[in-house]
Amino acid sequence: MRARQAGQRATGAAMLISVTGTTMTTVVPGIQADVAQKVAETLFGGIPLVQLILQLLAWAFLAIAVATATSTATNSFRIVLDARLEEIALRRVLGSSATRERRRLTRLSSRIGIIGALLGMTLGTLVLLAVAPGVVTEPFTVLSIVVGATAMALATVTAAGRAAREVLSTTAITGLRLTRVDEAERAPHTPHEAGRALFVGGLVVVLGSVVASLFSPFAILVGALGGVAMMFGALSVMEVLLPAVLTFITRLGIVHGAAGVAVQSLRTRSAAAARGATGVFTSTAAVTTFVVALATLTGSLEDSYAGTGHEDAAVRVLHEVTTQFGLATSLLVVLCGIGLYTSITHSIRQRTREIATIRVLGQRPDDTRRMLLVEAGLLTASAAVPGLALGTFTGWAGAQDVLGTVRELGLLVPVLPWPYLLACAAGAGLLVLVSMRAAARHVIEPAPVRALATA
Amino acid sequence: MTPLPRAVLAARHVHRTYGTGPAALTDVSADFAAGSLTAVMGPSGSGKSTLLHLLSGLDDADHGEIRLGETAIHDLDEDARAELRHQRMGFVFQGFNLLPGLTGLENIRLPLRLGRRPVTADPQWETYLIDLLDIADALDRSPTQLSGGQQQRIAIARALLHRPDVVFADEPTGSLDVATGRNVLALFSSLVREHGICMVMVTHDPVAASMCDRILVLRDGAIEHDLATTAPEELARLLIGHVGA
Numbered sequence: 001m002r003a004r005q006a007g008q009r010a011t012g013a014a015m016l017i018s019v020t021g022t023t024m025t026t027v028v029p030g031i032q033a034d035v036a037q038k039v040a041e042t043l044f045g046g047i048p049l050v051q052l053i054l055q056l057l058a059w060a061f062l063a064i065a066v067a068t069a070t071s072t073a074t075n076s077f078r079i080v081l082d083a084r085l086e087e088i089a090l091r092r093v094l095g096s097s098a099t100r101e102r103r104r105l106t107r108l109s110s111r112i113g114i115i116g117a118l119l120g121m122t123l124g125t126l127v128l129l130a131v132a133p134g135v136v137t138e139p140f141t142v143l144s145i146v147v148g149a150t151a152m153a154l155a156t157v158t159a160a161g162r163a164a165r166e167v168l169s170t171t172a173i174t175g176l177r178l179t180r181v182d183e184a185e186r187a188p189h190t191p192h193e194a195g196r197a198l199f200v201g202g203l204v205v206v207l208g209s210v211v212a213s214l215f216s217p218f219a220i221l222v223g224a225l226g227g228v229a230m231m232f233g234a235l236s237v238m239e240v241l242l243p244a245v246l247t248f249i250t251r252l253g254i255v256h257g258a259a260g261v262a263v264q265s266l267r268t269r270s271a272a273a274a275r276g277a278t279g280v281f282t283s284t285a286a287v288t289t290f291v292v293a294l295a296t297l298t299g300s301l302e303d304s305y306a307g308t309g310h311e312d313a314a315v316r317v318l319h320e321v322t323t324q325f326g327l328a329t330s331l332l333v334v335l336c337g338i339g340l341y342t343s344i345t346h347s348i349r350q351r352t353r354e355i356a357t358i359r360v361l362g363q364r365p366d367d368t369r370r371m372l373l374v375e376a377g378l379l380t381a382s383a384a385v386p387g388l389a390l391g392t393f394t395g396w397a398g399a400q401d402v403l404g405t406v407r408e409l410g411l412l413v414p415v416l417p418w419p420y421l422l423a424c425a426a427g428a429g430l431l432v433l434v435s436m437r438a439a440a441r442h443v444i445e446p447a448p449v450r451a452l453a454t455a
Numbered sequence: 456m457t458p459l460p461r462a463v464l465a466a467r468h469v470h471r472t473y474g475t476g477p478a479a480l481t482d483v484s485a486d487f488a489a490g491s492l493t494a495v496m497g498p499s500g501s502g503k504s505t506l507l508h509l510l511s512g513l514d515d516a517d518h519g520e521i522r523l524g525e526t527a528i529h530d531l532d533e534d535a536r537a538e539l540r541h542q543r544m545g546f547v548f549q550g551f552n553l554l555p556g557l558t559g560l561e562n563i564r565l566p567l568r569l570g571r572r573p574v575t576a577d578p579q580w581e582t583y584l585i586d587l588l589d590i591a592d593a594l595d596r597s598p599t600q601l602s603g604g605q606q607q608r609i610a611i612a613r614a615l616l617h618r619p620d621v622v623f624a625d626e627p628t629g630s631l632d633v634a635t636g637r638n639v640l641a642l643f644s645s646l647v648r649e650h651g652i653c654m655v656m657v658t659h660d661p662v663a664a665s666m667c668d669r670i671l672v673l674r675d676g677a678i679e680h681d682l683a684t685t686a687p688e689e690l691a692r693l694l695i696g697h698v699g700a
C-alpha cells in the first residue's frame with residue numbers, strides 16, 4: 001500500500017522530468033534560431049564564428065539537458081523500484097522472472113517517455129509561439145525539436161532500464177531481506193573507473209581547449225565536448241566527494257547530537273545518496289556554466305568595446321543571448337529541483353525505521369524535524385557547492401575559449417553574478433524546506449510506534 | 456538510588472480500539488512494581504504490543520489512565536512523553552533496531568545524544584554493562600557485522616545506559632536462538648533484582664516466562680490470567696488451551 005503510493009509519486013516525478021526535459025529540448029533550438037536571426041541583423045551578423053558559437057551553445061545545452069534529465073529520471077525510477085522491491089522479490093520467489101519484471105518496467109517507462117515527450121513538445125511549442133513565433137515554422141528548428149524530443153524519450157526509457165539493471169540485479173531472497181546484505185552489495189553500480197576517466201579526461205580536454213583557444217577560435221568546439229564528458233562523469237565524482245565531505249564534517253565535530261547521527265547515517269548510505277545528489281550536482285554545474293560564461297563574456301566585451309562605438313551592438317547581442325538562454329536555463333532549474341526533491345524525500349524515507357527508533361528512544365518531534373533539516377541541507381549543499389565550483393570553472397573556460405584569440409583581453413576573470421548565487425541559495429533553501437516537510441509528514445506526524453510498525 | 460514507590464507503573468481501565476476493528480484492549484488494569492520482571496503472554500493479536508505501547512506512552516488509550524510514579528502519562532503531550540521516555544524508560548525490540556550507520560558503542564550511547572537536557576553518562580555503569588553483557592568485542596563494529604545475539608545485547612545496553620526506571624521489551628528473544636534467548640532472560644532477571652528496575656516483557660517462551668516474577672496472560676484484549684511465578688509446563692498448558700479453544 002505504502003509501496004504503491006511511493007511508486008506512484010515516483011512515477012509522477014519521472015513524468016514531470018520527461019515533460020520538463022522535452023519542453024526544454026523544444027524551446028532551446030527555437031531560441032537559438034531566434035537569437036541567430038536577431039544577431040544577424042547586427043554588426044556581428046556577418047561573422048560566421050558568432051553564428052557557430054550560438055549553435056554550439058544550443059547543442060551543448062541540449063546535451064546537458066538530456067544528460068541531466070536522464071540522471072534525474074534514473075533516480076526516480078530507482079525509487080519506483082526500491083519502493084516495490086519486496087513486492088517484486090516476492091513475485092520472483094513465486095516464479096516470475098527478472099526478465100518479466102524488467103519488461104513490466106519497460107512498458108511503464110515507454111509510456112512515460114512517449115507521453116512525456118509529446119506533452120513537452122506541445123508545451124515547448126506554445127512557449128515558442130509566445131516568445132518567438134517566427135521560428136516555429138522553420139524546417140531546421142522543427143527538425144531540431146523532433147531530434148530533441150526523441151532523445152528525451154529514449155533517455156527516459158534508458159533511465160528505467162538502467163535503474164532496473166541495478167535494482168533487479170539483487171537476488172530474490174536479498175530483495176525480501178531474508179538474508180542480511182550491506183548497502184554496497186544491494187545496489188552494485190557500474191564501475192566508477194569509466195566515470196572517473198570520463199571526468200578527468202573531460203577536464204584535461206577543457207584545459208587543453210583554453211590553451212588551444214589562443215591560436216584557434218574553434219577551440220570552443222573541443223571545449224564543449226570536454227564539458228559534456230565532465231557532466232557525464234559527474235556520478236563518479238559525487239561517489240567520492242559525498243562520503244569525503246560527510247567524513248570531514250564528522251571529524252570537524254560541528255554537528256552535534258542527533259544531527260550528528262543523521263550525518264553518520266547518510267555516510268553509510270552514501271553510495272545511494274550520491275546517486276541522488278548527482279542530478280543536483282550536474283544541473284547546478286550546467287546552469288552555472290551558462291550563467292558564468294555569459295556574465296564573463298558580457299563583462300569582458302563591455303570593457304573591450306567601451307568607447308569603440310560598437311559597444312551598444314555588442315552589449316545588445318549579449319543581452320539578447322543572456323535573456324533567451326536564461327529562459328531555457330530556468331527550465332533546467334526546475335529539473336534540478338525535481339531531482340533534489342526526489343533525492344531528499346527518498347533519503348529520509350529510507351530512514352523511516354531509524355527515525356522511528358530514535359523517536360521511541362525519546363527524541364522530541366521538533367528535534368526530529370531539525371535533524372531532518374540538517375540531513376536535507378547537507379545533501380543539497382554537498383551537491384550544489386561543488387556544482388557551483390565546477391560550473392564556474394567550465395563557464396570561465398567557455399568564455400576564455402570564445403575570446404582566446406582576442407589577445408589584448410588577456411586572461412579573463414570569471415564573473416559569478418551575486419544575484420544568481422542568492423537565487424541559488426534561496427531556491428535550494430526553499431526546496432530543502434518543502435521536500436523536508438513532505439518527508440517529515442511521513443515520519444513525524446504518525447505516533448512513533450506507528451512508524452516503527454510500518455517500516 | 457532514590458527508592459521508588461512500590462507500584463511504579465499503573466494502568467487503570469485502559470481501552471484501545473484501532474479504527475473500526477474490534478477492541479485491541481478492553482478495560483485493562485494492572486500495576487507493575489519496581490524490581491519486578493513481568494512477562495506478558497497470549498496468542499498473536501491478543502493485545503500484548505498494544506499494552507506495551509500504551510504503558511510507555513508511545514500510543515494513546517481511547518480512555519483509561521496510565522501513571523509512571525506520580526506522572527500521569529495520559530495527560531502529557533508528545534514532547535513531554537518523549538522527554539519521559541528519554542529520561543526514565545528503556546526499550547528493547549524484537550528486531551533490535553540498531554542504527555546501521557553507528558558502531559556498537561555509538562548505538563549504546565545514542566540516547567545520550569537525543570533530547571534537550573543532556574543525560575550524563577556514567578562511565579562506571581557503562582563499563583559494568585559492557586562487561587556484564589560481554590560485548591567488548593562488538594563496540595567498534597557495525598551492527599551489520601554482528602550476530603543476532605550480539606546485536607540484542609548492544610540493544611539491551613542501549614536500553615539500560617541511562618538507568619531507566621522502567622524497561623519495555625517486545626519479544627526481545629524472538630529473533631534469537633533458544634540458548635541465546637535464555638541467556639538474555641537470565642540477564643534481565645538479575646538486572647531487575649540487583650538494580651530495582653521495573654521490566655515488562657512480551658514473550659512466547661514458557662520457559663522464559665517461568666523465570667519472571669509475574670505472568671499476565673492476555674486474550675482478546677483482556678487479562679485472562681494474572682499469575683505469580685509459574686512452572687513452564689503449567690504455562691504451556693494454559694497457552695495451548697488457547698490454541699485448542
Ligand SMILES: Nc1ncnc2c1ncn2[C@@H]1O[C@H](COP(=O)(O)OP(=O)(O)O)[C@@H](O)[C@H]1O
Pocket residue numbers: 450453473474476478479497498499500501502503504505506
Ligand atoms: N496499527 C494498528 N492498526 C490497526 N489494528 C492494529 C494495529 N496494531 C494492532 N492492531 C490490532 O490490534 C490487535 C492487537 O494487536 P497487538 O497488540 O499487536 O497484538 P499482539 O502483540 O498480542 O500480537 C490485533 O487484532 C491487531 O490486528
Ligand SMILES: [Mg+2]
Pocket residue numbers: 503504505
Ligand atoms: Mg506484538
